[in-house]
Amino acid sequence: MRTLFVDLDGTFILGNSYMEFLRACWLQGGLRMRLILVGAIAIRAVTGKRGRLRMKMTIARSFDQLDEVRQQAVVDATITAMRRIISRPVQEKVESFRSEGWGIVLATAALDCYASRFSEELGFDHCIASPPVIPGLHWQECWGAIKADRCRTIAGALYEGPLEMAAMSDHADDLPLLSACRSVVIQASVSEAKKLQAGPPKDVHVSVIDPLAAESGGGIWLWFMDAPSGPHDPWEVRTILSKHRYSLMYVGDGAWRRTRPGDSLTPAVLRVHCPRPPSALARISVALSRKIVRDSLQIFH
Structure with missing residues (x-):
């Protein structure tokens, strides 16, 4: 089965869904959530990149501890913001793949609590995302090689027959996945796209969508x-x-x-x-x- 894996942040949506999630947590999560956000972001600022995973885990765990009404409010606000910045060229490409019989999977490092619902609303067949934080279990963010492995596993489990993969992305984090695909769509500026195009094997078909440059007939x-x-x-x-x-x-x-x-x-x-x-x-x-x-x-x- 031919399967298209679509990245979320910077690809299917033009911005960063996690930033929208943090904003929604601040506005809808209540005082305790705000205090946790301040503490987690402060630790991230002090520790740099080393603290990113710890921050994400802390905030994800705190979200899971919110009552159902607040959780729903946070997810609703996050998805509302995401809808405003859907990349129409990417969405049109996705529909083109779908019309040709490809299975469509949203594959993202974003948290499953909002990514899975967003994928359902937009008609994806399946969603691969970072899972909830479960005490006592090792938590892994769904990115890089981990994301590529999950994509291959899911494609093999969901669909029968020879596996042919395509992917849409905007970032070098997805190179392990892009290198395993026969067709790649990159949404990036010309300079960013050149760097990404150097990653996949030479026989991979690559097309580029530029989200920054001027467009004829635009406003x-x-x-x-x-x-x-x-x-x-x-x-x-x-x-x-x-x-x-x-x-x-x-x-x-x-x-x-x-x-x-x-x-x-x-x-x-x-x-x-x-x-x-x-x-x-x-x-x-x-x-x-x-x-x-x-x-x-x-x-x-």
């Missing part, structure tokens, strides 16, 4: 109220900016710039499809400015 993309909006023509942008003064505009190469009414729109890079979202820092900065100046100080102009 201006804005980010306001923590969601993307576009493509727009300049007149639409002027109207939006008159109502949403805390907006970011896509200016190319993955960068977004704060844009106010009257600012020049010349720096905008035009695209048909939504580019990668702004960085977490940019999103927090514009949201915090809006909260302080507009909501607290009541300054509207």
Whole structure:
């Protein structure tokens, strides 16, 4: 059976689902969850990359300890944010594979608590994700060689006949999986894609989707109220900016710039499809400015 494995973060969705999950935990998880988040992130900041797994385990365990109502609220908020940044070109590619009879599996390092529900909503046949943290059992994040092994095992268990695999990814973490595939779709900038293309064997068919570059026939993309909006023509942008003064505009190469009414729109890079979202820092900065100046100080102009 031919099986397509689709990465989640940076591929099927343009952003990072785990960042959306952390934000949802902060907003919906209650005071105890907020304290745990602060502690876990502080440890991660001090220990660097060595502390990433410990942070993820701590937060996953704490989520599992929330009551059912809070868990549902966190998952709902996470998935709502994820829906806004689905990569339409990747989604169209997935549907093209499906129409040709491929089995479609979401394969991600994201936590199963929200990844599995998201995969069901989007019509994937199966979901491979990082499992819940069970006391006394060794926990493994589903990435790299571990993810590749799970993909091969699942494909063999789910489907009969000779195994042919394809994959869609945006990151070098998936090279163990990409190297085992006959067909690969990479969603990355030109420079990032070149590095990834050097990994799979030469006989692998590779196609590239660029989520950053200008696209013919595109429009201006804005980010306001923590969601993307576009493509727009300049007149639409002027109207939006008159109502949403805390907006970011896509200016190319993955960068977004704060844009106010009257600012020049010349720096905008035009695209048909939504580019990668702004960085977490940019999103927090514009949201915090809006909260302080507009909501607290009541300054509207």
